[in-house]
Amino acid sequence: PQTIYLSEYQPPAYLVDHVNLRFELFEDGARVHSTLSMRRNPAAMQSGSTLELDGDSLTLESLALNGQSLASDEYRNEGDKLVIPTVPEAFELTVVTWIEPQNNTRLEGLYKSSGMFCTQCEAEGFRCITYYPDRPDVMARFQTRVEADKSAYPVLLSNGNPVEQGDLENGRHFVTWEDPFPKPAYLFALVAGDLVEKRDTFTTCSGRNIDLRIYVEARNARKCDYAMDALKRSMRWDEEVYGREYDLDIFMIVAVDDFNMGAMENKGLNIFNSSCVLASQDTATDAAFQRIEAIVAHEYFHNWSGNRVTCRDWFQLSLKEGFTVFRDSQFSADMGSPTVKRIEDVTLLRTAQFAEDAGPMAHPVRPASYMEISNFYTLTIYEKGAEVVRMIHNLLGAELFRKGSDLYFDRHDGQAVTTDDFVKAMEDASGRDLGQFRLWYEQAGTPVLAVSDHYDEVQGVYRLDIRQSVPDTPGQSGKKPQHIPFAIGLLDSEGQPLPLNMGAEDSNGPAERVLELTETQHSFEFHGLKERPVPSLLRDFSAPVRVHYPWTREQLLFLMSHDPDGFNRWDAGQKLAVDVIQSLVDAPQGTEIEPRLVEAYRLLLNDTELDQALVAKMLLLPSEAYLIELSEQADVPAIHDAREQVLTHLAQALRDDLLACYQRNAGQGDYQLTPGAIARRSLRNTALAWLLHIDDKQGRALAVEQFEQADNMTDRLGALRALVNSGFESDRIRALAEFFERFQDDPQVVELWFSVQASSDRAGQLPQIQALLEHPAFDWKNPNKVRSVVGVFAGQNLAAFHKPGGSGYRFLADQVCRLDDSNPQIAARLVSPLTRWKKFSPQYSSQMKTALERIRDKTELSRDVYEVVHKSLA
């Protein structure tokens, strides 16, 4: 496969002003009539009059230029390109293609899911529908007429506003949609199906009434309320915080069962994976509700950050994704607890994005090259991209950042632009120089800050020495220092914040400062300190960096209970637990488990003053994945055993406190989705999980009762998970059977049922995973099912996946090969756990490598999997 380079970007040779589409949908295929009004791009760099259009898996039925059919020697069909050697300056091109949505298992372009037609065009799916200059810097106005059988497909949708509809012969009908906003083809969408609609309205800040609709299959009609409310909250928030008003008269969301990712922001017609939109108290967990709110908001926010202002090319993907993730995380923080949201974001970043940044697929937030763009919808583009925008926000302050975003939207409305245009708008609005800051977009790898300190008792001066380095990554070495905002505070021995006086004459300095690191080495002095302070570093995780500082356990225990920065309070607890677990990994025998850790957890379990949402987070031990990420050469079974040992020790020592915590947080009256109620459910289910971890009899009775009596999915699933992970085998078997029996008709709950088993080292050993793949509810064509069994096993059941002997690796390689033929995007994502083979100790890494080679040697490997496997083996 070919590599595409940012440095080779050229503006398009031809532009499209208008697209007229007519879809004839049938059971055995679809005919697509497309008329493009095109003209030569005055900004084109190459001369000549050759037109090249992209195409993939299309049957060309006819081609006409300005109404004249083209003879077969007047164009070339080169498989993925349609070339017309000579075209005029301006012309109309009519293309008719035949496609087979019913056989489209890649789920790119037009395909069928549960009997309905739907599309996924980002990044390069539109070329699977018709020949087109399928690149985001070609923006056109679309009119789309959809024709289909009226009884099978009563609902016919596309982008924009409906302008005409009517009946046709043979029981067919049509609807025509017009989208007044020029858009790239990746934002095109079409849906045809037998769907019910939930309606609502939203009055915008300027008083316009917007028609809101969520379309779902009839059986899901009662599961749309939460998403609708989340949508209205998002619309209001974007007006209030970013001054962004919705622009069309109608906004639609459609739920689709078979979908490669979470959701898609098509203009006016967002298409969602069912699991990211459908929810009810008895079928969705609190985490699912929060995810739905965040994704609904994310897709809605794209209407401005992505659709009105879009990307010039796919190297700029983080322009829309990083900015929009930042916006959705601000929104979620405003809707709930900012500290808890920050903890969740940083957990994902440090566990998974840092791993990506240190692995063979590491790439900058603005990559310089790719083979298959679908492989670049990564945590680096999304999460690190959002962190980069967050740093700009923090460097500028909320007011200037808003000025910058207003300028960006005004300046570039209707354009396809670059990350550099975004930074420029921020610079122009604020007057700040972000020249060095741009390196965050160009350099891959997670910067490392080595921090040491020194206290001069006599002078009362405390000094922080900070050394920055950016590690080498594939294709990049010898990196420059980056501009890093490093937020800190200092505490006295009573836990009181100390004034940060940076000059010898200063007094009454602020309690927190953001130190701006721009050089390889910095020293900062703080004056007037009567005792050695305890530093609180990188507050609120002010930059996506690794900090190395020789923390003592005393300091961590102190920060855990005193740091006014909620994030650092949580992080101190994580660091302490990591230290305790790591010392057990290093010396499994004879290492005493830190008694102060037990006492710290006891305090937490009984702390009813502290924000209970924060307590709930603080009680969660660092995950195995994070512990692996932190180790040099990971021995997964050893990490797993050490973590289990600590959990067992804590649960045994704190048994009575756990029971008390459970009881205190049980019986909350009517189900509510407030932050307080969510925190109580989380505390109760953590206590239950710990009690069952030590096979406590009383815990078991509580779990069985909760499983049977729960009035919501968080509690029912919490009890199921606790039973499944316990030694009470008959309860485990019974609960799993009962759960399936009750929810077998609900695909989203069946996915939970699969994932509870696939993630459990008791119920998810390889033979059990293989049995799940044979289960009648499993479906290889449905990405959610594949993720909930194969993805969860390899990504979350780490001890089983890394079982000595390599059976887990061979299993994954087999499933990747199998999927590669039907859905390469999903296959390429599944490879991920194998790609970091160098991270593991030799007996594991050699077998992981062998599994990758096995995939590499498959015949007819897709471009998607080829890129991931070859880069991993390089």
Ligand code: HT7
């Ligand atoms: N912008 C959307 C990306 C997306 C996607 C990309 C590749 C293949 C399938 C896909 N489905 C959706 C989602 C988003 O970030 O909002």
Ligand code: ZN
């Ligand atoms: Zn997005």
